[in-house]
Amino acid sequence: MKLSFTAADEQFREEVADWLNDNLQGEFAKVRYRGGPGDEHHFVDERKAWERKLAEGRWTCIGWPEEWGGRAASIEQQVIFHEEYARAGGPGRMGHIGDTLTGPTLLAFGSEAQKAKYLPPIRNGEAFWSQGYSEPGAGSDLAAIRTRAVFDEATGQWQITGQKVWTSLAHESDYVFVLARIDRESKRHHGLGFFLVALDQPGVTIRPITQLTGTAEFNEVYFDDAVCSADDIVGAPGDGWKVAMGLLGFERGVSTLGQQMLFQTELDEIVRIAKGNGASRDPDIRQRIAEAHIGLRTMRYNSMRMLSGGEDGSLSREAMIYKLYWSSWHRNLGKLAMDVLGPEAELVEEGPYELNKLQSLFLFTRADTIYGGTNQIQRNLIAERALGMPKEPRGSAK
Amino acid sequence: MKFAFTDEQRMLRDTSQAFLAAESSSAAVRTASTSEQTYDPELWQKICEDMYWQGILVPESCDGLGLGWVELAIVLEAAGERLLTAPLFAVAQSTVALKLCPQTDIRDALLSAIVGGDVISLAMSDQRSGWSSCGVTANDRSNTTLLSGTARFVPFGAAASKFLVVAADASGSQSVWVIDAAQEGVVTEHTPTMDQTRAMATVSLENVAVSVDQLLADDAASLVDKTLALSRILVVADQVGVAQASLDISVDYTKERSQFDRTIASFQAIKHKAADMMLKAESARSLLYYAACIADAWFAGEADDAALEEAACMASACASEAAFFNAGSGIQMHGGVGITEEYDIQLYFKRARATESFLGRPAEMREALACQLLDGGAS
Numbered sequence: 001m002k003l004s005f006t007a008a009d010e011q012f013r014e015e016v017a018d019w020l021n022d023n024l025q026g027e028f029a030k031v032r033y034r035g036g037p038g039d040e041h042h043f044v045d046e047r048k049a050w051e052r053k054l055a056e057g058r059w060t061c062i063g064w065p066e067e068w069g070g071r072a073a074s075i076e077q078q079v080i081f082h083e084e085y086a087r088a089g090g091p092g093r094m095g096h097i098g099d100t101l102t103g104p105t106l107l108a109f110g111s112e113a114q115k116a117k118y119l120p121p122i123r124n125g126e127a128f129w130s131q132g133y134s135e136p137g138a139g140s141d142l143a144a145i146r147t148r149a150v151f152d153e154a155t156g157q158w159q160i161t162g163q164k165v166w167t168s169l170a171h172e173s174d175y176v177f178v179l180a181r182i183d184r185e186s187k188r189h190h191g192l193g194f195f196l197v198a199l200d201q202p203g204v205t206i207r208p209i210t211q212l213t214g215t216a217e218f219n220e221v222y223f224d225d226a227v228c229s230a231d232d233i234v235g236a237p238g239d240g241w242k243v244a245m246g247l248l249g250f251e252r253g254v255s256t257l258g259q260q261m262l263f264q265t266e267l268d269e270i271v272r273i274a275k276g277n278g279a280s281r282d283p284d285i286r287q288r289i290a291e292a293h294i295g296l297r298t299m300r301y302n303s304m305r306m307l308s309g310g311e312d313g314s315l316s317r318e319a320m321i322y323k324l325y326w327s328s329w330h331r332n333l334g335k336l337a338m339d340v341l342g343p344e345a346e347l348v349e350e351g352p353y354e355l356n357k358l359q360s361l362f363l364f365t366r367a368d369t370i371y372g373g374t375n376q377i378q379r380n381l382i383a384e385r386a387l388g389m390p391k392e393p394r395g396s397a398k
Numbered sequence: 399m400k401f402a403f404t405d406e407q408r409m410l411r412d413t414s415q416a417f418l419a420a421e422s423s424s425a426a427v428r429t430a431s432t433s434e435q436t437y438d439p440e441l442w443q444k445i446c447e448d449m450y451w452q453g454i455l456v457p458e459s460c461d462g463l464g465l466g467w468v469e470l471a472i473v474l475e476a477a478g479e480r481l482l483t484a485p486l487f488a489v490a491q492s493t494v495a496l497k498l499c500p501q502t503d504i505r506d507a508l509l510s511a512i513v514g515g516d517v518i519s520l521a522m523s524d525q526r527s528g529w530s531s532c533g534v535t536a537n538d539r540s541n542t543t544l545l546s547g548t549a550r551f552v553p554f555g556a557a558a559s560k561f562l563v564v565a566a567d568a569s570g571s572q573s574v575w576v577i578d579a580a581q582e583g584v585v586t587e588h589t590p591t592m593d594q595t596r597a598m599a600t601v602s603l604e605n606v607a608v609s610v611d612q613l614l615a616d617d618a619a620s621l622v623d624k625t626l627a628l629s630r631i632l633v634v635a636d637q638v639g640v641a642q643a644s645l646d647i648s649v650d651y652t653k654e655r656s657q658f659d660r661t662i663a664s665f666q667a668i669k670h671k672a673a674d675m676m677l678k679a680e681s682a683r684s685l686l687y688y689a690a691c692i693a694d695a696w697f698a699g700e701a702d703d704a705a706l707e708e709a710a711c712m713a714s715a716c717a718s719e720a721a722f723f724n725a726g727s728g729i730q731m732h733g734g735v736g737i738t739e740e741y742d743i744q745l746y747f748k749r750a751r752a753t754e755s756f757l758g759r760p761a762e763m764r765e766a767l768a769c770q771l772l773d774g775g776a777s
């Protein structure tokens with residue numbers, strides 16, 4: 001058991017830190033600490049340009065094999081990159097879905113043609129992706145999706161019809177990967193396909209949804225005979241579920257330590273305010289700040305265990321609790337921020353409804369326990385997969 | 399960075415668990431904890447002769463194994479899991495205190511004696527105003543010193559042949575002495591406790607005459623602080639074991655018990671409670687092994703006092719709550735049988751309660767952290 005990094009890793013850390021420091025300057029100075037959940041609508045074009053800057057320095061897709069322009073970075077190096085990125089105030093990554101979800105999925109399940117067509121633009125910061133899983137009738141119960149894909153022999157294309165919802169950043173993206181039903185008679189996770197679909201086409205309509213923060217980061221996406229080519233289905237027709245689940249497995253948690261750096265920044269800000277306004281003398285606030293500190297450190301060592309084990313790709317017990325842990329922690333932090341601010345917490349930055357960072361944090365952390373599998377679904381998964389308890393019975397409603 | 403057990407550590411965990419599964423069964427724990435000695439001397443002897451756990455932290459120069467905190471944590475976690483009723487914590491704590499004393503022949507002889515199976519307990523606190531409150535005074539007479547006062551909550555005190563006694567002189571300066579349990583003026587009284595698996599004693603001293611070759615350390619305030627912090631990590635290991643076992647036996651029970659024509663494990667309220675219990679047990683485990691790594695680093699001069707204090711406080715707050723939450727939830731998952739003497743979950747519940755307040759409650763740990771975070775370090 002060892003907590004420290006090797007000298008070579010530390011050297012890598014320095015290289016990352018130096019590059020970020022040199023480049024988050026000039027036109028990119030203003031994107032520092034911007035973007036990310038709750039702030040995605042800010043500096044979109046500048047953050048896309050930043051992706052191209054990163055690509056120049058070979059800092060996109062560092063976990064990919066060198067053949068596709070990556071660095072084949074070790075887990076440690078990826079952790080270090082994310083830590084330094086967050087420390088330097090690197091903006092929320094516009095490219096992160098392509099980098100961490102689309103890319104690894106294609107590398108594992110894609111054809112050579114798909115890799116050649118889709119990987120380089122992701123790697124070069126030129127193509128941005130979104131995730132089309134959820135539908136109005138299929139949220140937690142993803143296997144209930146109804147979006148249809150039909151192969152048109154005449155045109156040699158797939159035609160997609162249906163509706164996706166909560167599709168984050170679709171309005172700023174070039175592509176969406178879509179889980180759709182190819183066999184009308186099929187049930188649940190059978191008969192699905194995983195499609196790579198361009199968003200800029202007549203068959204696709206994107207409608208941003210306004211959130212409780214007054215901003216719009218996610219969308220409804222309507223497909224009305226939208227098309228993609230015969231080559232744009234990943235894996236065999238009918239294997240969509242396998243690909244979709246494989247994709248979720250790629251999130252091995254390397255970005256989690258970077259995420260924790262951002263959390264630390266938020267907690268530091270709350271501590272700073274508490275010291276300034278006297279809340280730091282309130283015994284309840286003291287307990288909760290200490291608890292928040294313990295929670296953040298717990299997360300760090302939970303994820304270090306998670307990253308140190310499971311070389312075989314199997315999900316360890318630490319990995320299974322990770323989402324439930326951080327989402328609950330972060331939601332509590334949002335409330336702590338409000339309680340430290342007291343009545344001042346109500347006053348918005350600027351009328352009519354420009355929220356400050358902590359207000360956005362408070363409101364948007366309510367989403368953390370919902371997206372990517374709700375806390376209830378996480379608990380079901382932990383109980384069933386880690387503790388071997390019985391699966392939820394299925395209902396017969398509808 | 400490899401925050402995972404080495405092969406040797408995994409092996410140690412497996413052999414410890416297997417040994418205790420056989421030797422510290424529910425029946426054995428019940429017999430030992432209600433016996434007059436408050437533990438099973440034969441099992442203790444087996445541990446000392448076959449397993450060598452009492453020697454884990456003792457340097458090889460004193461006949462010990464010279465291993466580290468991760469190894470000790472592994473063994474203490476297994477002990478908590480099986481409610482081990484033996485003075486393992488007591489000697490581990492004394493070993494820690496001895497390691498912090500300046501190196502002398504007497505000190506080394508005591509470390510060797512621990513490896514030989516002697517039970518030596520730390521008599522440190524009277525608990526009048528917290529765990530660092532010293533209840534023994536040291537008064538100098540011409541060529542001896544007289545120790546008088548009381549130490550409470552001395553682990554396995556009634557089984558100890560020697561005590562390490564913390565005493566304060568008139569100016570409040572603290573010192574550490576070794577005394578024989580049979581020495582004139584020493585009265586040890588076993589104090590029956592709600593949790594019967596971790597025996598406690600009150601040690602009263604009345605003008606116990608000690609000479610300079612019984613003096614282990616002078617100016618011991620910092621030594622006492624560090625011993626407290628490090629001892630908390632030892633307790634945390636036990637609590638992680640209690641948290642894990644409470645989860646395991648409760649989930650097993652819910653898979654067997656049926657109501658409404660289905661196992662109670664299939665009810666979502668039960669599943670979600672179990673998931674929360676696992677989250678707590680795993681989190682406490684992460685902080686335990688973090689604290690163990692920091693303890694090793696601190697002894698090696700690679701971590702500072704603040705880091706040690708912080709790690710111990712965090713782990714203690716987290717593990718105390720994990721153990722109590724899991725054992726308490728475990729009783730609820732058992733229903734009526736959870737309230738009976740026959741089922742083991744109540745034993746875990748009592749051990750969780752006892753360790754929660756031993757050496758500091760979670761709220762005190764958090765307040766100590768708040769001092770670090772909010773008041774610029776002064777605690």
Ligand SMILES: Cc1cc2nc3c(=O)[nH]c(=O)nc-3n(C[C@H](O)[C@H](O)[C@H](O)COP(=O)(O)OP(=O)(O)OC[C@H]3O[C@@H](n4cnc5c(N)ncnc54)[C@H](O)[C@@H]3O)c2cc1C
Nearest residue numbers: 131132133134139140166167168367370371372373374376
């Ligand atoms: C900010 C944000 C961004 C998102 N981005 C994307 C995206 O980019 N792409 C995408 O595809 N999706 C996205 N989502 C969708 C997200 O994955 C879903 O919202 C989520 O899976 C929950 O589905 P639902 O909203 O339909 O809620 P429901 O499934 O209707 O759940 C409602 C409530 O019922 C509970 N519940 C449901 N089933 C069970 C059960 N079996 N046991 C116990 N309780 C249950 C839930 O826990 C929840 O409390 C996003 C969501 C949010 C909030």
